[in-house]
Amino acid sequence: MTIDEELSKLEDDIRRLKIEYEIYLNGSSDRPPRDSVYRVESVVKRLTGDAGNLSFGQRFKLNSLAQKYAVQGALWRRKLMEKEGGRGQFAQQRRGLEALTEEKVVRVVCADPAAEPEKAEEILRALLAAQRRVGQAVSNVEAERFRKYLCGKTEQLRVWLRCDKVQFSVGTAQGRVKFWAAKG
Secondary structure (H helix, E strand, O other), rough: OOHHHHHHHHHHHHHHHHHHHHHHOOOOOOOOHHHHHHHHHHHHHHHHHHHOOOOOHHHHHHHHHHHHHHHHHHHHHHHHHHHHHHOOHHHHHHHHHHHHHHHOEEEEEEEOOOOOOHHHHHHHHHHHHHHHHHHHOOOOOOOOHHHHHHHHHHEEEHHHOOOOOOOEEEEEEOOEEEEEEEOO
């Protein structure tokens, strides 16, 4: 392989490495591209060691590629430190993930709560748990009254949504209990 071909390959490897780092930093890959870093660094070191055998144009291209790699490397190291420390843009992602895990939305698909008492009970348990999470009183909820409400609401929604089943969802958002239904 000639020096010009090696320089072109090095340029492609740096471009690929940049893409691999973007994939890792955006969360699509589990580990950083250490193999590609090693490959690029070893080529840069080998070619800079043989710089005396390069023409002026080849040395210029090698120096510009090495500088590009050094600048990108510093940027990647900074972003890696932010990601590992949970700072910068990664702190917002972490906060978003924590908020999702806190909310715990429970979904139950039900055709007839009177015929499926275990599903009605599951919806009631989820509703009571959500009320406890936000600090609301749960002593005033009667199971039988809730089951009757659920039967009536299911029938009403099945007619209104023109479906056989209704999906009930219970969760919390901004310190309030959310209870909603959708087509199942």
